Amino acid sequence: MKPKSETNKIFTRYDINVEVARQTARKVSEDENLQKVADCIVSGNEDELENLVKSILHIKEPMEIINGGLIAGMKEVSRLWELGVYFLPQVILSSDSMIAGIKLCEQKLGRPMEKKAKVVTHTAEGDIHDIGQVIVNALLNAAGYEVINLGADVPVDDVIEACRIHKPIIVTGTALMTTTMTAFPKIAFGLKQINLNIPFICGGGAVNEEFVTSFDLGIWGKEASQAPALAEDALNGLSWLEMRTKWNG
Amino acid sequence: MKPKSETNKIFTRYDINVEVARQTARKVSEDENLQKVADCIVSGNEDELENLVKSILHIKEPMEIINGGLIAGMKEVSRLWELGVYFLPQVILSSDSMIAGIKLCEQKLGRPMEKKAKVVTHTAEGDIHDIGQVIVNALLNAAGYEVINLGADVPVDDVIEACRIHKPIIVTGTALMTTTMTAFPKIAFGLKQINLNIPFICGGGAVNEEFVTSFDLGIWGKEASQAPALAEDALNGLSWLEMRTKWNG
Amino acid sequence: MKLSNSMAYKSAKEMIFGTALKPVKTKRGLILGGGYVIPEIVPHPRPGSEKTIKSLLREFERANEDALERCVIVGIPAIQIENEHVFQMTDNPQWGMEIAAQTAHQLDEYYEKYGLKCSYRSTIADIRKPDQIDMRNSERTDKIFEAFKYSSKYADIISIESLGGKEIFDYSIIRNDVTGLLFGQAVLGGRDMEWLWTNIVDIAKNNNCIPGGDTSCAHANTAMFMAGGFISKDIPQTLAALSRAISVSNTLVAYECGAVGPGKDCAYENPIIKAITGIPISTEGKASACAHMDLCGNLMAAVCDLWSNEAIQYTDMFGGSSSAVFTEILGYDAAALNSAIELGFQKQFQACLINSDRYRSPHSFILCPDNAWAIGKAVVDNNESLYSRARAAALKSGELMFNDPNLQFTAFEKESLTKYIKELEALPDKEDDFIDMCLKKYSKVKGFKPSSYNL
Amino acid sequence: MKLSNSMAYKSAKEMIFGTALKPVKTKRGLILGGGYVIPEIVPHPRPGSEKTIKSLLREFERANEDALERCVIVGIPAIQIENEHVFQMTDNPQWGMEIAAQTAHQLDEYYEKYGLKCSYRSTIADIRKPDQIDMRNSERTDKIFEAFKYSSKYADIISIESLGGKEIFDYSIIRNDVTGLLFGQAVLGGRDMEWLWTNIVDIAKNNNCIPGGDTSCAHANTAMFMAGGFISKDIPQTLAALSRAISVSNTLVAYECGAVGPGKDCAYENPIIKAITGIPISTEGKASACAHMDLCGNLMAAVCDLWSNEAIQYTDMFGGSSSAVFTEILGYDAAALNSAIELGFQKQFQACLINSDRYRSPHSFILCPDNAWAIGKAVVDNNESLYSRARAAALKSGELMFNDPNLQFTAFEKESLTKYIKELEALPDKEDDFIDMCLKKYSKVKGFKPSSYNL
């Protein structure tokens, strides 16, 4: 690529220079109805999706709709997000829609759909900067995990207690203040004391790799978008140390 | 004091606002000749002083000239420097003069004048920023110490070896680079290993109190002007820990 | 509370850095907005120092002292120090007070010894979490007012970055939902500020302290931060611009309740606030790179009265502590601005600052004095309600953005903006209708309690 | 080597930031001094990272990457990165080369991917210690040339901060001895530079690299630093000003030997050098507060072509790494300057910068473009020898300082200046006589070896 405005002396709009060719979602199903469901997910239109799912549920099995339409559509969304075509709100709206669709299917099924696994998320004690956590929640949700969302400003002991009760495959923490990030090593210590060697993914503007890898269990999470892949690793049985080696350093 | 130029919007010359009333040196001796010697010290005029001392040595004892003229004059210089009247070069020139004067007296005495004690000074390995050390040397010299000046970029082992040989009451280090200050804890460790608990005064732009007090023997020196008082404490038998408590924290 | 119905400035051309129509005089005689720009330095304590009041006092003592000393070293004629409460200082209001008292004492010393003109702003932390407590009725709410009472005994100026409507804002910003921004920021945030600032102004008056002002940091800065720079994919720049325009509706409330400025540095909506109210404002730009990025580092100085760095964590640099270093940087920035004033080149200088960032991003575009003034005008011309004026501000900024061919968009930004504007236009005209609609729409948002806002 | 005998600029009025009479083009097409100001960021590795080549490579990789990325994030159109060798990089010339190669690769990537215009300056450390080795004949001398050879394979520009005459300078500066400054800086420093730069220019040419230039950092910046601010008692400001004026004589030598610029950022004498030679210069001011203070933070931008921060140690800040943060700050500074150029307000903008610091201190006073030009004129009009032109520069600056009633002095500064000028006037006219006198006078200075300078 060559610079667009060789003469621009004051600033350069690199975003325009490099705007990704706007790809669109690919087809995910030969079945017209399922493709419609997927389209609704891709456009993040929750109301339309609900109506659609309600009507299709008369002619299709709930699990078919979930797997062939809802989840298949969400996979396309994730792909567009990773390509840099989709922005965050588009992912969140799609995820909201998917959750609404799954709920309808579950009603028909008569039982909750099985989630991949439990994860616990929280924002550090004394810290109300929770947007990072909110994003992580949405992405993990969308990826099929049951998110135990402890919210913001969560006392150290509450995090440990939640892990004791739920035995999640990972626990995440967000801290944006250098005065609150100190909660993380305390949580890690508490978990180890009760023999819970759960990978503890720590993110947020205040923390960096050096800090997070200075205590056991800690794995540094740079971008919220990494959360699903991190959970996947834990699900596949990687230990916290293996995950740290893979993601950090 | 009230601000001088209430309306100055761009900058304020605080130095002019607060310039210390220009005090002059006090009289130090009833003896006309000794007073003349002291005057030469105060004005830092080395050539004149040498001539003067040479001529007075015919009528006065060397030790009388040293104590009653040279050192007495230098005390006035130190006072003016502490008051903020004198600038550094004035102190250095006075100190040069005093040293020249003492040398003449020592020739007459036929033996070197007794120094208060030995001190070792150096600038850290890899570091050539030695102006801080040069100032420290001059001030310690002026205060009557025998300065073993190891110069700049001195290997760790050479500092330890010099201390082993000379057994100084203090050793000083200067480091202006964060990549060279790491030599200090090594030196401290080396000294302790051979049981030399010499107060190790570390200064220079790269180091701060926190760093220097993080290793045994270390005492942080903020200003070169503190060097004589620090040496005085060591001379009076204060341990490195007592000195640290007094000067740092 | 009466909603503003006129502009303090007749046009943007009259607005300039260093001068505000309604200057503010602080305890030691320093005048803000009185003809020249004053640096405002904001040091932040290091992690760990918040553990005890003793270590926190020591930390602020050093950071503030370094700033004051650097003023004398390089000849900075005047300075304002801001200390933003960390959680512990508001949670233990006594801590905040002790730090304020210590700081006031430090300022007195420099004022006496060197004639350094200086003042102190204490910013209380809003420790209420909208989704977890009742905003008007909780232990934390009580502590905030206590903290205001205590700190205002010693500070020249008190401020806060209030959190009303944050629960709805957070929900909406990541869903591209401009309706939610209107509701969270203007309707809820504005109502919270009205309640809060009626009380704060009383407290300030009782303690001979200046009620400074508030900011929509919690909303519009979150949006700005998420929009980020030219390689971020969180939210579109155009949404951040709309969130900023909307924020005027709530931030203005503090002044409508009696705050007199200087506005908080992090309120990037301050140029619009100044256009409407004439109060002196603090702004931040390039030096606040130490805390976060924006795309308007020069522009933000165009009509500032105080020039700030957002917040710099205390640390050692080659040239001294970070507090000293940033004081020096801000001091020189202010000196150049004041130099322009003295030479009569302030308009040319201002033009250079504006031109640097005008077309750098949609968010910076709407904060240029001419656009800021126009948005302010839309606000005062539509003052039926907090909602109506916020909506008008958003629509106006959309119009401005679309109408200037020099402003470039990415395809996605432009698409999004078109959609936002359509959505805004379709909303009801009356606030009551809008509120009814939103109470329904957002009823499922976790932790949203209409009672927190007396709704 | 021929000593300059004319001024490149007819008057100071023609001098402006962003444009040099003799612009320089770097490998990726970036033009320095070609019409706009370019930020030059200088990151410095953290302690410990110098232990192995691996950790040092990683450290520079991060610091440089953060700077480049920040350019893209905030839209900075062009950047120069300077890496100053730490001791280890010159002591092991291979290290310096590996880091240069890695950096060149990083720049290529950003140039390809985003069109970011960028260049790289590698500054070799002068590891010769005048009082301990023979300057022209030692293992360390060999290593320096090796380092130049290796690094110039990848860097766009090579520079050094040479140390000739430092032993005499250090002795003199703390003794108020202006004669020693003349001897150390001009006579010895100039001779060292002539020898050094004749070789460096050859090496650069062989490797298609630009011979950037040198600085009297070792002398005049030490003086400036010791004079300090308004509460320092090390040396008088007036002596720092004279040391600066004198430094022109030696720094100029690099260009007389074939260096073409850009001049090194830390050479505060660069405005004078630019007036004489027309080469592009890098300067530093307010943002270099991170490394050291000066009293001319705005002024130094008045005629700059690159705008630098001296050196910032790599560390984490709220807003990103220090390298990113200072890139952003410099980027905005440059944007404002370039904005002034684009609007045609460059002279007004320049006036504001100058007016900010003109009377802040004697040192800043003599660096204002008009005074800088006048000193340059004295230099070229007295070009019989390195000595005569340095003495003329010093006398000229004394004259300028005394003749402007707006420049204030403390009593001590004024007294000292009177004494220095008297001393300068009494010196011999011929360089040979001066050298004879000094060889005697400074024979006792520890480590001084006339042979190091072929004397």
Ligand code: B12
């Ligand atoms: C918006 C904002 C606010 C909003 C908070 C909104 C909210 N609900 O989160 C409001 C206005 C309320 C606020 C208040 C305050 N704030 Co604030 N705030 C900010 C700001 C500007 C942006 C933060 C943000 O939303 N970032 C966007 C999100 C998406 O980023 P993120 O959380 O870092 O997440 C990214 C990654 O870290 C990662 N990530 C995060 N978590 C996780 C988890 C996992 C598992 C993974 C994989 C990844 C991951 O993913 C994201 C990217 O994809 C920052 C500036 C900055 N430089 O950060 C200051 C900042 C964080 N705030 C600061 C301060 C001081 C405060 C106050 C104390 C001010 C005051 N006195 O009132 C109060 C805090 C009170 C309290 N007790 O908490 C300081 C913190 C200083 C410090 N380091 O200690 C900062 C740095 C600004 C500054 N002044 O310099 N603030």
Ligand code: B12
């Ligand atoms: C002048 C200077 C030089 C001169 C050195 C002159 C000399 N002989 O000392 C020259 C030009 C040669 C030079 C070279 C370099 N320099 Co240099 N230099 C400086 C500068 C501008 C001023 C230093 C100075 O003289 N200060 C004045 C003296 C009086 O201060 P001081 O030593 O700190 O002493 C005071 C106190 O600390 C105390 N003190 C000191 N020692 C002691 C001891 C005791 C017992 C006590 C009580 C008190 C005490 O007393 C004094 C006050 O009263 C600094 C800037 C800065 N911020 O420090 C950079 C600086 C130190 N240099 C720097 C660098 C990087 C270099 C080079 C590597 C650059 C290069 N690539 O060429 C080379 C170094 C090569 C090497 N191997 O050493 C960096 C160091 C970065 C770091 N922290 O690692 C600095 C910080 C500048 C920057 N870029 O940011 N430099």
